[in-house]
Every structure is written in C-alpha cells, then in structure tokens.
Amino acid sequence: MCYKYATPKLEELIEYLGEQPEYTIEDYFHYYFADGFNHQFMPVTTSANNRLIEKAIWGLVPEYIEDSKQAKERADQNLNARSETIFSRPSYAPYISTQRCLAWASGFFEHHWDDAKGRSKTPYFIYSKDKQPFTFGGLYTNWVRPDTGEVFKTFSIITTEANHLLSEIHNNKQRMPLIIPESDRDTWLSNLSKEAITDLMKPLPDGLLSAHTISKLVTSRTEERNVPEVQDIYIPPKDTLF
DNA sequence: CCAGACGTTGTT
DNA sequence: GTCTGG
DNA sequence: CCAGACGTTGTT
DNA sequence: GTCTGG
Numbered sequence: 693m694c695y696k697y698a699t700p701k702l703e704e705l706i707e708y709l710g711e712q713p714e715y716t717i718e719d720y721f722h723y724y725f726a727d728g729f730n731h732q733f734m735p736v737t738t739s740a741n742n743r744l745i746e747k748a749i750w751g752l753v754p755e756y757i758e759d760s761k762q763a764k765e766r767a768d769q770n771l772n773a774r775s776e777t778i779f780s781r782p783s784y785a786p787y788i789s790t791q792r793c794l795a796w797a798s799g800f801f802e803h804h805w806d807d808a809k810g811r812s813k814t815p816y817f818i819y820s821k822d823k824q825p826f827t828f829g830g831l832y833t834n835w836v837r838p839d840t841g842e843v844f845k846t847f848s849i850i851t852t853e854a855n856h857l858l859s860e861i862h863n864n865k866q867r868m869p870l871i872i873p874e875s876d877r878d879t880w881l882s883n884l885s886k887e888a889i890t891d892l893m894k895p896l897p898d899g900l901l902s903a904h905t906i907s908k909l910v911t912s913r914t915e916e917r918n919v920p921e922v923q924d925i926y927i928p929p930k931d932t933l934f
Numbered sequence: 935c936c937a938g939a940c941g942t943t944g945t946t
Numbered sequence: 947g948t949c950t951g952g
Numbered sequence: 953c954c955a956g957a958c959g960t961t962g963t964t
Numbered sequence: 965g966t967c968t969g970g
C-alpha cells in the first residue's frame with residue numbers, strides 16, 4: 693500500500709487550520725506526488741510538540757544506525773509499519789508507545805488490478821471526501837548522522853486492514869494506511885496505554901474517502917511526477933486491443 | 935510497492 | 947518468470 | 953553462543 | 965540496541 697502520497701498546499705492547509713492556525717508551521721513541504729523511496733522531508737506533527745508542523749524524513753531510521761548508507765537501506769524498509777505487529781518489531785517497538793506522529797496529506801495513490809494476473813493496472817488517487825487535508829498515523833524517532841552530527845526526524849506510516857473502499861480499489865483483503873481523523877489527533881499524540889493505541893489503529897470507517905482513476909503518469913520513471921496532472925481524473929479507455 | 939533488468943568480456 | 951533498485 | 957537481521961507490499 | 969535462526 694502506501695508508498696506514495698500528496699500533501700496539501702500551504703495555503704490550503706492554513707485555510708483548513710483556520711485564520712488563526714492552531715498549528716505552527718515551521719517547515720512545510722508541498723507535493724502533488726511524493727515517492728517514499730526518495731525519503732523526502734514531509735510535514736508531520738509529533739507527540740513531542742502537538743501544535744507544530746515540522747519536517748521529517750519518510751522512512752524511520754533507528755537511532756543505532758551508524759552511517760548514511762545503512763540509514764538509506766533502513767529507511768527503504770521502514771516506510772510502513774504493520775499495526776498488528778508494531779509492538780514486537782525491533783525497529784518499531786522502542787517508539788510506538790511514546791513517539792507517535794501525524795503525517796499531513798491531501799491524498800494517496802494505489803493501483804487496482806484489472807485482472808487476476810496483474811497484466812492491466814489502473815492507478816487511483818484517494819482523498820478525503822470533503823477534499824480537506826487529513827493525517828496518517830505514524831511513529832518517529834530522531835536519527836543523528838554521525839559524521840556531521842545533524843539530527844533528522846524520521847518516521848513510518850502505520851498500515852491496517854483495508855476498509856471496504858480500499859479493498860475494492862486495491863483488490864481483496866489488502867491494506868490501507870492508518871488515517872487518524874481530526875477528532876482523534878490530539879488523543880493519538882497524547883500519552884496512551886498499549887490498549888488505547890491499539891484501539892486507534894483501525895481502518896478508517898467507510899464513507900469518508902473518495903477516489904478517482906488517474907493516468908499512468910504516477911508510475912513513470914522518466915517524467916516529472918510532482919505536477920498537478922498526476923492527480924487529475926483520467927478515465928482509462930476500455931476494451932481496446934492494447 | 936512498481937519499473938526495468940535479466941550479461942560478459944581485456945577496464946576507463 | 948523473477949529479482950533488484952528506487 | 954554468534955551472525956545477521958532488523959520491513960512491507962497482492963500473488964490467488 | 966535487541967531479537968532470531970542456525
């Protein structure tokens with residue numbers, strides 16, 4: 693599932709947060725499209741300061757990693773964290789209880805397999821039905837790059853079972869990113885028991901997300917994907933020979 | 935996850 | 947078909 | 953014990 | 965750093 697998502701424009705986010713933004717925006721990064729494997733800075737809010745939106749690298753790097761090469765390898769592996777096993781995974785167990793975060797998004801990208809063998813795929817853009825910014829639930833830690841002493845905040849996005857919409861799009865019995873609704877954001881970032889955390893790591897109820905098909909630009913290796921068109925509605929032609 | 939490679943030799 | 951790199 | 957992993961995702 | 969597999 694979620695290896696690609698989009699973030700709101702700064703002005704959209706400020707409008708969403710109100711004229712007197714509830715959150716202080718310290719470092720903001722807007723993407724029409726961001727690929728997890730590029731480990732870009734994304735806008736997140738952490739339990740360390742739940743009124744701030746700051747930059748963090750998507751792909752959690754545990755603190756004991758010793759060099760940038762290993763850090764990149766671990767970040768590649770740690771884009772997503774399964775909610776079902778997060779308390780026992782060595783990479784995540786140290787952080788899930790005390791270092792949770794929210795990653796700000798405007799949508800994410802998934803594929804639908806048009807046939808069982810996956811020969812034909814249709815990409816979708818999925819977003820909040822009200823078209824407002826929303827938040828993925830995640831966990832984070834700070835990693836200090838030894839050669840420079842530079843501190844990077846890094847995070848993983850948690851995954852859960854798919855809800856109905858996502859199981860339709862992403863075919864049966866698959867996954868979806870954990871989405872923390874506005875009403876649970878402060879709770880998610882507060883001091884919680886394991887049981888309370890587990891209770892919040894559930895699929896988003898159906899009816900809150902919308903989706904439409906998009907062009908294959910989203911998976912291009914040669915074209916610039918961080919452009920508005922990557923999210924545009926595109927109806928794939930049907931019953932063509934190719 | 936998806937796109938692209940999938941190989942070797944006398945080596946820049 | 948299957949593996950690797952991003 | 954020590955070396956090696958430490959992760960996820962559609963494979964049905 | 966800590967866990968797992970051999």
